[in-house]
Structure formats: C-alpha cells, structure tokens
Amino acid sequence: MxxxxxxxxxxxxxxxxxxxxxxxxxxxxxxxxxxxxxxAAAGMLAPAAETTWGHGILHELLGASNQAYPDFVQRIEQATGRRPDYLQNATLVVAAEPADRDALHELVQLQTSLGFSAQTLLPSAARRLEPALASNIAGAVRCAGDHQIDPRxxxxxxxxxxxxxxxxxxxxxxxxxxxxxxxxxxxxxxxxxxxxxxxxxxxxxxxxxxxxPLRPVYGDIFRLQGPAGPRLLTHTVRGIVRRDPVYLVPRADGSLVLGASSREDGNEAVNIGQMHKLLDNARRLVPGIVDCSLNEVIARARPGTxxxxxxxxxxxxxxxxxxxxxxxxxxxxxxxxxxxxxxxxxxxxxxxxxxxxxxxxxxxxxxxxxxxxxxxxxxxxxxxxxxxxxxxxxx
Ligand SMILES: Cc1cc2nc3c(=O)[nH]c(=O)nc-3n(C[C@H](O)[C@H](O)[C@H](O)COP(=O)(O)OP(=O)(O)OC[C@H]3O[C@@H](n4cnc5c(N)ncnc54)[C@H](O)[C@@H]3O)c2cc1C
Incomplete structure (x- = not known):
C-alpha cells in the first residue's frame, strides 16, 4: 500500500x-x-504535571502515550542507528509563594485520584534534589513518571x-x-x-x-545555554508563580528550555511582554538562570482544539x-x-x-x-x- x-x-x-x-x-x-x-516544543512528557480538571479521557491518552515512549524510542534507534535525546529524569512542580501552594495541593489530589505518581516534598527536600531552586519556594511535588524528549x-x-x-x-x-x-x-x-x-x-x-475546529494557540519559548560547570538543573521544573505557569527543561548537554506563553492574539512574532514575564517568573524559582546565555527565542502556534x-x-x-x-x-x-x-x-x-x-x-x-x-x-x-x-x- x-x-x-x-x-x-x-x-x-x-x-x-x-x-x-x-x-x-x-x-x-x-x-x-x-x-x-x-x-518550538519543549518536549515535556508530563501527563501527571499537566493534569487539570475537566480533561476527562485525555489523561488516559497522555498516560498511555507516555508509557509507550521507551518502546517508541527504542524502535527509532533500532531502525536508524540514532537515539533521540530522551531523558527519564522526573519533574518537580514547584510553588513559588504560599498562595501557590493551594494550586499544588489541588494538583496532587487530582494526580492521586487518577493514579499518577506524585510525592509531596517540603521546600528543604526539593532543594536537596535541586540546589538551584530559590531558598524561599513554598512547596514542591515530585512526579517520578514525567520525563522529556528533545522533539528536534x-x-x-x-x-x-x-x-x-x-x-x-x-x-x-x-x-x-x-x-x-x-x-x-x-x-x-x-x-x-x-x-x-x-x-x-x-x-x-x-x-x-x-x-x-482548529485554532492557533501561540507560545513564546527560550533556549538557553547553562553556565559552565555542573548542570544548573537535573529535573524538569514546572513552576506556579503567583498562579502563572512557567517551566525549565534541562537537556543532557547543559542547555535549558524555558517556556512557554499561551496566547490567542493571532500574532506570529515573539511577544516581548510574554518573554519578560517568563524570565521574571523563572528567575523567581531558579535565580541562577541569570547566568545563562541566550541561544534562541521563537514563537510557534499550537494546533488547538x-x-x-x-x-x-x-x-x-x-x-x-x-x-x-x-x-x-x-x-x-x-x-x-x-x-x-x-x-x-x-x-x-x-x-x-x-x-x-x-x-x-x-x-x-x-x-x-x-x-x-x-x-x-x-x-x-x-x-x-x-x-x-x-x-x-x-x-
Ligand atoms: C511553545 C510550545 C511548546 C510546546 N511544548 C510541548 C511540550 O512540552 N510537550 C508536548 O507534548 N507538546 C508541546 N507542544 C505542542 C506540540 O509542539 C504540538 O502539539 C506538535 O508539535 C504538533 O505536531 P504536528 O506534527 O501535528 O504539527 P507541526 O509540527 O506544526 O507540523 C505540521 C507540518 O505540516 C506542514 N504543512 C502545513 N501545511 C502544509 C501543506 N499545505 N502541505 C505540506 N505540508 C504542510 C508544516 O510545514 C509543518 O512542518 C508545544 C508547542 C509550542 C508552540
């Protein structure tokens, strides 16, 4: 055929x-x-961290696809001789402020009810896992089954x-x-x-x-080069900062992906206001990102339904x-x-x-x-x- x-x-x-x-x-x-x-995609494979109320069966599809990833990667490697950059490195969801802890509690309740692995951590325990986290974060959850791949x-x-x-x-x-x-x-x-x-x-x-029934949902996203020396982060960090989401995805080569906005303004160009907000929120969680250099900023549209x-x-x-x-x-x-x-x-x-x-x-x-x-x-x-x-x- x-x-x-x-x-x-x-x-x-x-x-x-x-x-x-x-x-x-x-x-x-x-x-x-x-x-x-x-x-543009960051490549987070995060069915637990991305859980939200009202998604119904989508949770099941995301979980099933995540479980299929190791085999998918292995089949690509067998057929092509090249292995995609797939990291099974877990995700930390971090609340920046005491008020963001409520969102974290709700997330854990939902994750647990759906059977996802979610471990609540004290700020001190989260900082032992990721010393680059700000000293005044309010709480964290570790999602052991949430991984990442470089889609490029x-x-x-x-x-x-x-x-x-x-x-x-x-x-x-x-x-x-x-x-x-x-x-x-x-x-x-x-x-x-x-x-x-x-x-x-x-x-x-x-x-x-x-x-x-498709519409463009634009996202602005950065690619950064981490400072020389040990990697800034080893887990993917998804933050809630005064209710706004932000994430940092560390790659094996020491680079980081910082994202992403979500806007439906029809504008294909990178939005400066969104970039500023993302950087500000990321710095609130991981102050050391100011020592990174900028590799790229791009915007692309997600095909939204x-x-x-x-x-x-x-x-x-x-x-x-x-x-x-x-x-x-x-x-x-x-x-x-x-x-x-x-x-x-x-x-x-x-x-x-x-x-x-x-x-x-x-x-x-x-x-x-x-x-x-x-x-x-x-x-x-x-x-x-x-x-x-x-x-x-x-x-
Ligand atoms: C900022 C951002 C961050 C994201 N992060 C994540 C993430 O962490 N995890 C995740 O799971 N998803 C993420 N996504 C979503 C993910 O990127 C998309 O869902 C996914 O890439 C869709 O893939 P696709 O192949 O359907 O579409 P696309 O990658 O858009 O590919 C469509 C292709 O079709 C081609 N095309 C269009 N019209 C024609 C035509 N007439 N003839 C021939 N070819 C045509 C285009 O050139 C293009 O190459 C993110 C998206 C954005 C924008």
Whole structure:
C-alpha cells in the first residue's frame, strides 16, 4: 500500500515511520519539514504535571502515550542507528509563594485520584534534589513518571531516515474520485497518487479538506545555554508563580528550555511582554538562570482544539486526519502515530481511545464506533459536520 502523508512535523514523520515499519510505502509532503509547532516544543512528557480538571479521557491518552515512549524510542534507534535525546529524569512542580501552594495541593489530589505518581516534598527536600531552586519556594511535588524528549532530535532523525521519501513542496489540493481521496496535488503541479492520504499538517490547510475546529494557540519559548560547570538543573521544573505557569527543561548537554506563553492574539512574532514575564517568573524559582546565555527565542502556534484532544479519524475511504494535538503533541506522538496507522490499514484500534479523538465528536451527534468502521464502509465523518460547534478558551 502507498500512503501519502501531508506534513512532516513530529506527527507526520512518526506516522510515516510507523506505516513503513508495518510494510507500507510512504511519501511525505512538506515544504519545510520540522519547522512548525514541533520546532518550538519543549518536549515535556508530563501527563501527571499537566493534569487539570475537566480533561476527562485525555489523561488516559497522555498516560498511555507516555508509557509507550521507551518502546517508541527504542524502535527509532533500532531502525536508524540514532537515539533521540530522551531523558527519564522526573519533574518537580514547584510553588513559588504560599498562595501557590493551594494550586499544588489541588494538583496532587487530582494526580492521586487518577493514579499518577506524585510525592509531596517540603521546600528543604526539593532543594536537596535541586540546589538551584530559590531558598524561599513554598512547596514542591515530585512526579517520578514525567520525563522529556528533545522533539528536534526526533524530527532530525526521522527526516534523515525518510529523506528519499520526502517531497519538499506544499500540498495544495486533495483530488477525489466519487468522494474518495486518491491523490495530492503539490505546489509545482505534481500529482502524487496514493492508496491512502494522511493529513498531518498541523494548522496547515489544503484545498479539498473540510473546515476543522482548529485554532492557533501561540507560545513564546527560550533556549538557553547553562553556565559552565555542573548542570544548573537535573529535573524538569514546572513552576506556579503567583498562579502563572512557567517551566525549565534541562537537556543532557547543559542547555535549558524555558517556556512557554499561551496566547490567542493571532500574532506570529515573539511577544516581548510574554518573554519578560517568563524570565521574571523563572528567575523567581531558579535565580541562577541569570547566568545563562541566550541561544534562541521563537514563537510557534499550537494546533488547538476545543477540548485539547487531537482530531484523528477517517474523513473518507481514501483519507485519514491526524492533527489538532494542541499542547500535548510530542507526548501524544506514539499514541497518535500508532492509531493513525491502525486507521489507515483498517486494523481495529482501541475503540474507546479512537472514539475520544474522533473528529465527529464536534458534530453534535455521538461519534460512531471506530472499531466497527472499515474502508469498505462509507465515509464515517461527513465533512460538512466538522465545523466548530463550541469553542472553549484555555486558561
Ligand atoms: C511553545 C510550545 C511548546 C510546546 N511544548 C510541548 C511540550 O512540552 N510537550 C508536548 O507534548 N507538546 C508541546 N507542544 C505542542 C506540540 O509542539 C504540538 O502539539 C506538535 O508539535 C504538533 O505536531 P504536528 O506534527 O501535528 O504539527 P507541526 O509540527 O506544526 O507540523 C505540521 C507540518 O505540516 C506542514 N504543512 C502545513 N501545511 C502544509 C501543506 N499545505 N502541505 C505540506 N505540508 C504542510 C508544516 O510545514 C509543518 O512542518 C508545544 C508547542 C509550542 C508552540
């Protein structure tokens, strides 16, 4: 089977990798591989620390994908001979002020009720683990199962591995015959025929796709070089500073990622006010960051959906959608690439998980049972039903 994948972010590339390992031929179409949201992402794999009330089954998907990571990394290493920068280094969630401790208590309650590992620490115990933390932090929680990966390493390794299959052009149109997608037209006019097409273009659009309930949620983020000598931090530190979130993700090479804002102002450029706030809050938690040097500041848009869950499902007998990974796309990569491959190959997916991410959930009716759908059946999602029916803003 030949599958054309539109988009070479972490989702498109991992899906191509998954499909190839299941015996498919793939073509990946992208004018600028890896330069979308995946370029900016910190790569926190933090289902426990990112827990919030009201996420429902999303917790389960995040936890399942996190558990799949070691195998995902190992399979990439076996196939390519290169290992992504994956660190199982745990996460500390730190309250800066006494008033932020309430948020920490609520988080621990929720984490415990969902079965995540969460250990409450006195400030002194947190500082023994991370001596660079400020002496006046108010409390901390250690999430032993929350790890991290450098998404740029995944993208570079997979883009290199799939280089011969990459078409560095935009996809401009989906071609359909009797309602079934059978080919993609690229910017140069080339027609790429395929048995199946996967749309994994993040926020990107292609003529012939239905309107999707996606919106850009911009994030500003820094990359810093830590001071010479011992690493400033060893755990990922997620802070709550006067109710605002901030995080520092230490890489094995001594660099740090400091992020991230969340704004829906439509502005693609880096926002100075957000940068200032992030630096100020990070310094409140880890004063030594002032000794770092600046490597990079960038802004990218997360492909946001109304309920933060991705949109993964069949759109017609020749096409599967895999986008809308919002703020969890790196963490959800093993889950999303595997489910997308199941749908492409008409292999029965985990029915409850597939239903949770089915694009048809925004249609107003109940999503059909994905396990019962095969390519032989008529299209399970009427594209006209995909227009947004509700829009919730993130905090
Ligand atoms: C600041 C920031 C921090 C983040 N931190 C984390 C984190 O710590 N953990 C986590 O799990 N997630 C994080 N995320 C979210 C994560 O980055 C996204 O969910 C994920 O990268 C989405 O991947 P994607 O491949 O779907 O999209 P993208 O990476 O945006 O890739 C889409 C690709 O499609 C291509 N494309 C678009 N249109 C077309 C077209 N017409 N034809 C061909 N190609 C096209 C683009 O060029 C691009 O390469 C963060 C995001 C941001 C912005």
């Amino acid at each position: 030949h599958v054309a994948i539109i988009g070479a972010g972490i989702i498109g590339l991992s899906t191509a990798f998954e499909l190839r390992s299941r015996g498919c031929e793939v073509t990946v179409i992208d004018p600028d591989p890896g330069q979308g949201a995946s370029r 390493s995944v993208v570079a390794i997979l883009a290199g591995h799939l280089d011969a299959q990459l078409v560095r052009e935009p996809a401009v149109e989906l071609l359909q015959r009797a309602g079934t997608t059978h080919a993609v037209r690229t910017g140069s006019g080339r027609i790429i025929e395929a048995d199946q097409v996967v749309l994994a273009a993040g926020l990107g659009t292609v003529a012939g796709t239905p309107e999707l 109304p309920d933060d869950r991705p949109l993964i499902g069949r759109l017609d007998d020749g096409m599967v959608l895999s986008t809308g990974y919002s703020r969890h796309g790196v963490l959800l990569t093993p889950f999303g690439s595997s489910l997308t491959a199941d749908l492409v190959l008409s292999q029965p997916p985990h029915a409850e998980h597939a239903r949770a991410v089915d694009p048809a959930r925004f249609s107003g009716g109940s999503a059909p049972d994905p396990a019962g759908l095969s390519r032989a059946e008529p299209s399970r999602t009427d594209p006209s039903r995909l227009a947004p029916t509700r829009m919730e803003l993130h905090p």
